[in-house]
Amino acid sequence: MNETSNTNIDTINSIEQNKTNQTIDRKEFMKQVGLSFGAIMLMNCLQSCGDGGDIPDPNPTNTTGKVDFTINLNDAANAALKTKGNYLVIKAQNVIIARVNDTNGTFLAVDSRCTHEQTxxxxxxxxxxxxxxxxxxxxxxxxxxxxxxxxxxxxxxNTSFDATNNTLRVFA
Ligand code: FES
Structure with missing residues (x-):
């Protein structure tokens, strides 16, 4: 081999070495991008979880375990329930109470929000x-x-009527 050949071989080796370095550099780059993306996603997740808000109820119409209140039918606001066949909506509790027109004047209580669109x-x-x-x-x-x-x-x-005090308890 002459000197020119050796120079060419050195040049080829140098090019091959650069290609290898480029491949490593790309891999390293992608690794860094992946780590950065993961860090951003983790921060977003932590921010959304850590804003102090309650975890939303997955089934908002299911109020089981949350309703327990008593109303006095002697109060003017609740007087409708003294008469059979009438009903009353307790907005604050999202409960509708009806007094059935039967012998006992049975009370019914259900969630007052339609399960279609909450009317x-x-x-x-x-x-x-x-x-x-x-x-x-x-x-x-x-x-x-x-x-x-x-x-x-x-x-x-559930409902529980206290005829002595004229009070009605509504509870889950
Ligand atoms: S039927 Fe009740 S909101 Fe549609």
């Missing part, structure tokens, strides 16, 4: 059921869907 429902004494004025869904006295478009039942609550 406040009414009670119909004539058919002893609940009716949504928005799209016409109906629910039985126990909250079961009897006509759509709603597809989920209303949450039903």
């Amino acid at each position: 406040t429902i009414n009670y119909r004494s004539s058919s002893n059921d609940f009716y949504c004025p928005n799209h016409g869904s109906t629910f039985s006295s126990t909250g079961a869907v009897t006509k759509g478009p709603a597809s989920l039942a209303l949450t039903r609550f």
Whole structure:
């Protein structure tokens, strides 16, 4: 080999070495990008989890375990329930209480928000059921869907009437 050949071989070796270095550099680059992306995603996750807010209820219409209150039927605001066939919506609790037109004046209590689009429902004494004025869904006295478009039942609550004090407890 002459000197020119050796120089060419050195040049080729140098080019090959640069290619290898470029491959390593790319891998290193991608590794760094991956780490940065992971760090950003982790920060976003921690920020959204750590803003002090409550974890949202996955089933907002299911209020089981949260409802427990007592109303006095002697209060003017609750007087509707003294009469059979009437109903009352307790907005603060999202509960509708109906007094059935039967011998005992049975009380019914269900979630007052239609499970279709949350419209406040009414009670119909004539058919002893609940009716949504928005799209016409109906629910039985126990909250079961009897006509759509709603597809989920209303949450039903227990009632306990104290005839001596004329108070009604509604609870899950
Ligand atoms: S909101 Fe009640 S039927 Fe649509």
